[in-house]
Amino acid sequence: MTGKGDHILITGGAGFVGSNLADALLREGERVIVADNFSRDGVRRNAAWLQANHGDRVRVEQVDVCDTARITPLVRQSKQVFHLAAQVAVTTSLDDPRTDLQTNVIGTFNVLEAARGMKTPPPVLFTSTNKVYGGMEDVAVDLADEAYRYTDGRPGVSEEARLDFHSPYGCSKGAADQYVHDYARIYGLPTVVFRMSCIYGTRQFGTEDQGWVAHFGRALYGREPITIYGDGFQVRDILWIDDLVDAMRRAMDRIDTVAGQVFNVGGGAPNAVTVRGVIDRLRDVTGRSVPVHTADWRPGDQRIYVSDTAKIQRVLDWKPRTSWKAGLEKLVDWLREADLESPVLARGAASVREPLAEAVGAD
Incomplete structure (x- = not known):
C-alpha cells in the first residue's frame, strides 16, 4: 500500500535517527520530506548537512506533529511515513508531562488519522522504546563478573513481555505504541512498531539524558567528567x-x-x-581518560535490558552487522571529523536534545 505522493515523510527527520535514515534514502534516489519542529539546537546542524549533501531532493519543513493542519497534508503527499518525532527524555517528561503527552500521543494520533483518511493510506513505521516494558522488577537478575545477567539465562526480552509503563514518558510512548498497533488491527492501516533499545552513532549529540554512548565519547574528547547513575554494571x-x-x-x-x-x-x-565497558572501550580508542563519578540509581532503572531479536531476525532476515567494539571506533572517527573534541564545542553540544531517550541508567 502506498499513498498518492512520491515522497517519503520522516517526522523528526532532522534528529539523530531521522537524519541518518533520510541520508540513506536520499542516496538511493528517493525524495524525502524532513518534518521537524526544530526545538532542539542540534537538529538544525543535521538539516543543513542533509541539504548540503542532497540539494532539492530533500524538502525540509518546520512542522510540529501536534499541528494537525500542517502535518496532515504532508502525510497525504507521502508514499511512506517514518514517524520518529517525539518528546524523548524521561527527565523532561517528569518536569512537563502535559507537553510530553501532547507530543507523543496527540502527535502520533494526528499522523495516524491523516493516513486513515486516505483512500490508499501509506505505511507508517513508528519508533517506540523498551521503556514500555517498565522496570521489569518481576524478572530475576543477578550480578556476576561485574555485569548484570538474567538469572534464568534468557537471551533477552521478547515482544511477549508484559507491558508496564513507567514515568510520563513511558506512558506516552506506550500509549502511542498501542495506538499504532491497534490502527492496523481495527482500521487495517499498514503500520509497524519498532521497540528500540540503545541506538548510537553518527550525528548523535547525546547528553546524560539522551544518547549516553555519544555523550560519553564527547565527554572524553572534551576532557569533561562522566557521571554514572548506579554502579555502572547495568547492561x-x-x-x-x-x-x-x-x-x-x-x-x-x-x-x-x-x-x-x-x-x-x-x-x-x-x-x-555494561556502561563501564563502553567507557573502557572509548578510553582505549581515544587514548584519553576523564574522572568517572557515580550517583544514585535513577527510579525504574533496569539492571539489564537486552533485546531478544529472534523475531526480527526471522521475519525480516535482519541482524546487526556492526559489533559494539567496532561501532565505538566508528563513533570516535565521526567525533574527530565533526571536531567535537573541542572542550567548548563539547560543552555546547551537551545541551542538544536529540530524538532518542537512552539515559544512562534509564533506558
Whole structure:
C-alpha cells in the first residue's frame, strides 16, 4: 500500500535517527520530506548537512506533529511515513508531562488519522522504546563478573513481555505504541512498531539524558567528567545506527507481510555491554581518560535490558552487522571529523536534545 505522493515523510527527520535514515534514502534516489519542529539546537546542524549533501531532493519543513493542519497534508503527499518525532527524555517528561503527552500521543494520533483518511493510506513505521516494558522488577537478575545477567539465562526480552509503563514518558510512548498497533488491527492501516533499545552513532549529540554512548565519547574528547547513575554494571544491547536504518528499510520493503507487527530492535546478546565497558572501550580508542563519578540509581532503572531479536531476525532476515567494539571506533572517527573534541564545542553540544531517550541508567 502506498499513498498518492512520491515522497517519503520522516517526522523528526532532522534528529539523530531521522537524519541518518533520510541520508540513506536520499542516496538511493528517493525524495524525502524532513518534518521537524526544530526545538532542539542540534537538529538544525543535521538539516543543513542533509541539504548540503542532497540539494532539492530533500524538502525540509518546520512542522510540529501536534499541528494537525500542517502535518496532515504532508502525510497525504507521502508514499511512506517514518514517524520518529517525539518528546524523548524521561527527565523532561517528569518536569512537563502535559507537553510530553501532547507530543507523543496527540502527535502520533494526528499522523495516524491523516493516513486513515486516505483512500490508499501509506505505511507508517513508528519508533517506540523498551521503556514500555517498565522496570521489569518481576524478572530475576543477578550480578556476576561485574555485569548484570538474567538469572534464568534468557537471551533477552521478547515482544511477549508484559507491558508496564513507567514515568510520563513511558506512558506516552506506550500509549502511542498501542495506538499504532491497534490502527492496523481495527482500521487495517499498514503500520509497524519498532521497540528500540540503545541506538548510537553518527550525528548523535547525546547528553546524560539522551544518547549516553555519544555523550560519553564527547565527554572524553572534551576532557569533561562522566557521571554514572548506579554502579555502572547495568547492561544494554547497543545498536549502531546503520543497522537500525537497515532494519527500518527492510520493514517498509516488506510491509505487505509485516503490517500490524511489533518488533524489539537492539544489538541483542552479542552487543550487550555494561556502561563501564563502553567507557573502557572509548578510553582505549581515544587514548584519553576523564574522572568517572557515580550517583544514585535513577527510579525504574533496569539492571539489564537486552533485546531478544529472534523475531526480527526471522521475519525480516535482519541482524546487526556492526559489533559494539567496532561501532565505538566508528563513533570516535565521526567525533574527530565533526571536531567535537573541542572542550567548548563539547560543552555546547551537551545541551542538544536529540530524538532518542537512552539515559544512562534509564533506558
